[in-house]
Amino acid sequence: xxxxxxxxxxxxxxxxxxxxxxxxxxxxxxxxxxxxxxxxxxxxxxxxxxxxxxxxxxxxxxxxxxxxxxxxxxxxxxxxxxxxxxxxxxxxxxxxxxxxxxxxxxxxxxxxxxxxxxxxxxxxxxxxxxxxxxxxxxxxxxxxxxxxxxxxxxxxxxxxxxxxxxxxxxxxxxxxxxxxxxxxxxxxxxxxxxxxxxxxxxxxxxxxxxxxxxxxxxxxxxxxxxxxxxxxxxxxxxxxxxxxxxxxxxxxxxxxxxxxxxxxxxxxxxxxxxxxxxxxxxxxxxxxxxxxxxxxxxxxxxxxxxxxxxxxxxxxxxxxxxxxxxxxxxxxxxxxxxxxxxxxxxxxxxxxxxxxxxxxxxxxxxxxxxxxxxxxxxxxxxxxxxxxxxxxxxxxxxxxxxxxxxxxxxxxxxxxxxxxxxxxxxxxxxx
Amino acid sequence: xxxxxxxxxxxxxxxxxxxxxxxxxxxxxxxxxxxxxxxxxxxxxxxxxxxxxxxxxxxxxxxxxxxxxxxxxxxxxxxxxxxxxxxxxxxxxxxxxxxxxxxxxxxxxxxxxxxxxxxxxxxxxxxxxxxxxxxxxxxxxxxxxxxxxxxxxxxxxxxxxxxxxxxxxxxxxxxxxxxxxxxxxxxxxxxxxxxxxxxxxxxxxxxxxxxxxxxxxxxxxxxxxxxxxxxxxxxxxxxxxxxxxxxxxxxxxxxxxxxxxxxxxxxxxxxxxxxxxxxxxxxxxxxxxxxxxxxxxxxxxxxxxxxxxxxxxxxxxxxxxxxxxxxxxxxxxxxxxxxxxxxxxxxxxxxxxxxxxxxxxxxxxxxxxxxxxxxxxxxxxxxxxxxxxxxxxxxxxxxxxxxxxxxxxxxxxxxxxxxxxxxxxxxxxxx
Numbered sequence: 086x087x088x089x090x091x092x093x094x095x096x097x098x099x100x101x102x103x104x105x106x107x108x109x110x111x112x113x114x115x116x117x118x119x120x121x122x123x124x125x126x127x128x129x130x131x132x133x134x135x136x137x138x139x140x141x142x143x144x145x146x147x148x149x150x151x152x153x154x155x156x157x158x159x160x161x162x163x164x165x166x167x168x169x170x171x172x173x174x175x176x177x178x179x180x181x182x183x184x185x186x187x188x189x190x191x192x193x194x195x196x197x198x199x200x201x202x203x204x205x206x207x208x209x210x211x212x213x214x215x216x217x218x219x220x221x222x223x224x225x226x227x228x229x230x231x232x233x234x235x236x237x238x239x240x241x242x243x244x245x246x247x248x249x250x251x252x253x254x255x256x257x258x259x260x261x262x263x264x265x266x267x268x269x270x271x272x273x274x275x276x277x278x279x280x281x282x283x284x285x286x287x288x289x290x291x292x293x294x295x296x297x298x299x300x301x302x303x304x305x306x307x308x309x310x311x312x313x314x315x316x317x318x319x320x321x322x323x324x325x326x327x328x329x330x331x332x333x334x335x336x337x338x339x340x341x342x343x344x345x346x347x348x349x350x351x352x353x354x355x356x357x358x359x360x361x362x363x364x365x366x367x368x369x370x371x372x373x374x375x376x377x378x379x380x381x382x383x384x385x386x387x388x389x390x391x392x393x394x395x396x397x398x399x400x401x402x403x404x405x406x407x408x409x410x411x412x413x414x415x416x417x418x419x420x421x422x423x424x425x426x427x428x429x430x431x432x433x434x435x436x437x438x439x440x441x442x443x444x445x446x447x448x449x450x451x452x453x454x455x456x457x458x459x460x461x462x463x464x465x466x467x468x469x470x471x472x473x474x475x476x477x478x479x480x481x482x483x484x485x486x487x488x489x490x491x492x493x494x495x496x497x498x499x500x501x502x503x504x505x506x507x508x509x510x511x512x513x514x515x516x
Numbered sequence: 517x518x519x520x521x522x523x524x525x526x527x528x529x530x531x532x533x534x535x536x537x538x539x540x541x542x543x544x545x546x547x548x549x550x551x552x553x554x555x556x557x558x559x560x561x562x563x564x565x566x567x568x569x570x571x572x573x574x575x576x577x578x579x580x581x582x583x584x585x586x587x588x589x590x591x592x593x594x595x596x597x598x599x600x601x602x603x604x605x606x607x608x609x610x611x612x613x614x615x616x617x618x619x620x621x622x623x624x625x626x627x628x629x630x631x632x633x634x635x636x637x638x639x640x641x642x643x644x645x646x647x648x649x650x651x652x653x654x655x656x657x658x659x660x661x662x663x664x665x666x667x668x669x670x671x672x673x674x675x676x677x678x679x680x681x682x683x684x685x686x687x688x689x690x691x692x693x694x695x696x697x698x699x700x701x702x703x704x705x706x707x708x709x710x711x712x713x714x715x716x717x718x719x720x721x722x723x724x725x726x727x728x729x730x731x732x733x734x735x736x737x738x739x740x741x742x743x744x745x746x747x748x749x750x751x752x753x754x755x756x757x758x759x760x761x762x763x764x765x766x767x768x769x770x771x772x773x774x775x776x777x778x779x780x781x782x783x784x785x786x787x788x789x790x791x792x793x794x795x796x797x798x799x800x801x802x803x804x805x806x807x808x809x810x811x812x813x814x815x816x817x818x819x820x821x822x823x824x825x826x827x828x829x830x831x832x833x834x835x836x837x838x839x840x841x842x843x844x845x846x847x848x849x850x851x852x853x854x855x856x857x858x859x860x861x862x863x864x865x866x867x868x869x870x871x872x873x874x875x876x877x878x879x880x881x882x883x884x885x886x887x888x889x890x891x892x893x894x895x896x897x898x899x900x901x902x903x904x905x906x907x908x909x910x911x912x913x914x915x916x917x918x919x920x921x922x923x924x925x926x927x928x929x930x931x932x933x934x935x936x937x938x939x940x941x942x943x944x945x946x947x
Contacts, residue, residue: 110610113599113640117607161593165867168544169600172866176548179541209544435603436596 098137101317104310105489112492115309116435116499119302123502125435127170127258127280131494132443132455133428134415138358140489141319141415142497143365144455145295147285148262149431150186151441152204153196154461159439160204163431167208170434175256175278181210182247182254184271185237186261187218195227199235201260213252215240217261217270245276256280263288264371284508285501287371292410293323294508299500306496317493320348320413323369326406330397334406335390341411342366342380349413360416363451369408374400377453379414416450427454428487430494437491529568532748535741536920543923546740547866547930550733554933556866558601558689558711562925563874563886564859565846569789571920572750572846573928574796575886576726578716579693580862581617582872583635584627585892590870591635594862598639601865606687606709612641613678613685615702616668617692618649626658630666632691644683646671648692648701676707687711694719695802715939716932718802723841724754725939730931737927748924751779751844754800757837761828765837766821772842773797773811773820780844791847794882800839805831808884810845847881858885859918861925868922 105112130149131142155163171178183205185198202212216225216237224238238249247270248254256278259271263286271283283289300318307314322341328334342364349362363381366389367373375396378389396403419426424446431439441461445454506512536543561580562573586594602609614636616629633643647656647668655669669680678701679685687709690702694717702714714720731749738745753772759765773795780793794812797820798804806827809820827834850857855877862870872892876885937943 110637110640110642114608114610117599117603117609117640120603121607158589162596165593165596168548168867172548172551176552177545178548179545206541209541209548211541436599 098135098140098316101140101310101312102485102489104312105492106485108310109488111309112306115306116495119499119502120435123499123506125432126285126498126501126505127174128433129431129494129498129501131430131432131497133430133490133493134417135419135428135486135490136360136416137418138356139316139415140493141317142299142493143319143412143415143427145299145497145501146262147281147290147501148260150194150197150260151429151461152200152431153193154441155200155431155439156441160207162436163204163433163438164207166433166436166438167204169436171205171208171210171256173434174280178210178255180252180254181205181212181256181258182215182240182249182252183212183258184215184217184240184261187216188220190227192230195229195235196231198260199229199231199233201258202235205258210256211252213238213249213254215247215249215252215254215257217268240270242270245274247271247274247277259283259286262286262371282505282509284510285505289508290371290504291323291369291408292367292412293321293369293408295497295500295504296321296410296412298503298507299497301503302496302499306492315352317496319415320345320352322411323408324411325369325408327393327409328397328406329393329403335393338366338409338411339386339390342386345411345413346380363414365412365414365453367410367412369410373407374402379451379453381451414451417454418450424460425450425452425454428490430490432494432498435495435498437494440487440490440494529566529571529747532571532741532743533916533920535743536923537916539741540919542740543737546737547926550930551866554930554937556863557716557929557932557936558605559864560862560925560929560932562861562863562928564861564921564924565848566850566859566917566921567791567847568849569787570747570846571924572748572844573730573924574750574843574846574858576730576928576932577693578712578721578932579691581625581628581691582860582892583631583862584624585872586631586862586870587872591638593867594635594864594869595638597864597867597869598635600867602636602639602641602687604865605711609641609686611683611685612636612643612687612689613646613671613680613683614643614689615646615648615671615692618647619651621658623661626660626666627662629691630660630662630664632689633666636689641687642683644669644680644685646678646680646683646685646688648699671701673701676705678702678705678708690714690717693717693802713936713940715941716936720939721802721935722754722800722839723798723843724752724800724839726928726931726935727752727841727843729934729938730928732934733927733930737923746783748927750846751776751783753842755840755842756800758824758840759828759837760824760834766824769797769840769842770817770821773817776842776844777811794845796843796845796884798841798843800841804838805833810882810884812882845882848885849881855891856881856883856885859921861921863925863929866926866929868925871918871921871925 126147128149130146132144134141134143183201205212214237217240221237221239224236226234226236228234240247241250247257258280266288267283303314303318322345324338324341327338345364346362353362361381363379366378380386417425417427421442421444424444425448426442426444428440429443443454443459445459447458448454557578559580561577563575565572565574614632636643645668648671652668652670655667657665657667659665671678672681678688689711697719698714734745734749753776755769755772758769776795777793784793792812794810797809811817848856848858852873852875855875856879857873857875859871860874874885874890876890878889879885
């Protein structure tokens with residue numbers, strides 16, 4: 086099943102594709118120089134949206150799961166990147182402890198853990214899964230659909246180290262986004278490498294901070310390419326301390342929605358784009374029961390206000406002030422077998438190691454696809470997906486398209502690197 | 517066309533395969549630690565022979581050509597490894613000059629240059645081909661069978677730099693094995709990175725030195741695996757200053773042949789191997805008109821002596837003293853469609869990036885396959901060739917077999933690293 090890219094073959098995205106291809110050595114060199122100054126996130130997955138006229142990341146996950154959706158052809162790249170990453174961080178490494186999400190354990194998530202275990206084992210580490218889930222009181226084995234088995238074991242904490250009963254790792258890899266806050270058991274682990282650092286978790290991270298950093302690097306890449314950075318950058322505003330039942334809060338949120346919509350409308354006019362602008366309202370950190378709300382017009386806005394007022398009556402959490410991100414919505418023009426799709430790009434160390442399409446048959450082009458009912462289709466182009474083909478007509482080459490996705494994904498990864506530097510609680514400040 | 521591995525499924529090689537797989541994290545860690553102390557050759561190709569009971573490198577090429585025989589699936593690995601290599605050597609690199617072999621230019625060699633240009637271009641460099649061939653007096657364009665074109669341009673030498681008329685590279689990549697000696701135009705280039713260093717050329721390199729270093733690392737890996745290093749190491753002796761018409765020289769060579777044959781015979785007896793032992797006599801540096809001569813018994817030895825005596829009468833070069841390597845012959849039990857085959861493994865930086873089978877329908881299992889009439893079959897196993905599959909029965913998994921080949925190839929690469937350190941004319945000596 087090879088995804089069919091239906092992106093229109095004319096217009097700005099192809100101009101962008103051409104610029105990206107023409108500038109390939111300069112882009113690669115620019116990243117190379119950036120990585121001399123900044124540490125790439127250990128691993129990441131980036132949701133990318135291709136609107137046909139613009140291309141943007143819409144979500145950057147620093148604790149990526151879904152590794153099992155990478156095709157076998159892509160695995161050697163992930164292993165090689167893992168080798169490069171280990172070599173830099175801790176070349177003498179022998180044992181790696183992966184700390185997964187807590188229950189519930191979906192089949193997909195367990196497959197993801199098995200794949201991570203496989204990748205780092207191939208890269209030359211003994212890998213075991215150390216759970217911080219209070220429900221995992223002893224070694225617990227799960228059978229996967231493939232027949233393979235994986236075992237979660239309860240972590241054992243000593244004063245300065247984290248491990249298992251008979252396993253002392255030098256590096257701890259978190260595959261848990263810490264949405265529920267940083268548990269004490271992971272804090273003050275001073276003698277081991279903890280990857281990614283704890284402040285990459287949603288207890289600290291803010292989407293607005295990420296996209297502020299992204300805006301900065303997108304401007305610089307835009308300058309290098311000689312293109313309007315808006316073509317790769319989603320506009321946004323944030324709205325802080327929103328109280329759901331509070332009229333003033335809702336007015337402030339409405340004003341931000343209007344502001345972003347107005348700016349998007351202006352850009353659409355500038356480029357002669359006939360689509361209807363929209364924004365997406367989402368929690369500034371992690372997830373919120375409100376979900377991702379698409380707002381196109383006054384009617385959607387009224388529906389959002391009504392829903393928030395209702396939630397304030399029903400839910401305790403809605404009565405706490407909460408920060409929201411109001412982000413320019415980026416349509417997806419990608420389709421796989423008629424279902425709406427968006428590419429998800431996986432990185433490890435500084436490398437793009439693979440990707441797949443997230444596909445949702447029941448969602449519209451302006452809706453969030455990361456929702457129950459979504460499926461995954463490997464980015465299984467016939468040959469060498471990762472490598473561009475210079476000289477091929479813009480829009481006509483899947484590898485070229487994917488190269489461009491990889492550039493935008495790495496740009497988001499670079500933004501995450503800036504973000505983590507800015508929020509590092511242990512950063513040294515030089516005056 | 518998927519190569520069919522006919523290697524016997526029982527016996528020592530499968531025990532070796534099992535040990536290699538069981539020790540995978542330890543092997544990877546060992547290499548990681550070695551690469552902390554030693555610099556990997558920039559790129560290499562290693563001819564590997566699988567005799568069914570032993571597995572050895574028989575030739576390590578530090579200026580590999582044949583890159584065009586890698587499949588498109590393998591290219592992303594090569595590009596990623598090239599990115600890692602550039603990042604370490606010269607992250608600010610912008611321009612790369614590739615210095616190819618001189619004429620004659622076979623189609624295969626031109627394809628190889630196009631592929632190298634492609635790999636380093638994808639890795640983010642402007643790549644041009646700078647020829648030191650006196651016949652290339654101006655930019656000369658060749659059309660490849662694929663329709664693609666490549667251009668060789670004459671190098672321009674200034675006092676301290678090498679480049680093209682309008683192209684100033686920071687790094688020079690040699691794809692020329694300097695068999696004819698180091699041309700002055702490549703010497704004393706102090707301001708640019710020259711890869712590999714000039715002393716990796718056959719003007720300096722000696723096969724005996726390489727296999728001495730290989731023996732050392734094979735012993736250490738053998739210890740780590742708990743196996744007899746002979747299972748991965750070909751025995752050898754060298755014979756210096758051989759004069760072809762000189763009876764004393766021929767006696768010395770005969771004695772070395774006997775010595776190696778005796779030692780191999782002893783090993784075959786120890787392992788109950790029923791094959792007929794043989795040795796291969798080859799020039800200790802580069803190539804010699806004598807070629808690679810297989811010697812199994814007294815009759816072969818007499819034929820060799822007769823041929824050398826004849827050459828002494830016919831050829832001026834045979835009247836100069838010459839060093840030879842007398843190496844244990846390693847049978848190949850690999851077949852691709854009934855033709856004798858040997859795997860060739862490609863590395864870049866510290867990574868195995870691909871490989872293929874060299875196939876020769878008219879040669880025997882104990883003959884050199886790197887000869888006119890050979891063909892190339894990609895190592896095109898169905899999935900993820902580079903990654904081992906733990907838990908699969910020894911001998912039954914092509915990826916596992918290839919992982920083992922990759923380990924032996926990297927061992928040869930490590931030996932080349934030791935060799936280049938030992939022969940570095942600019943090495944600092946600490947007493």
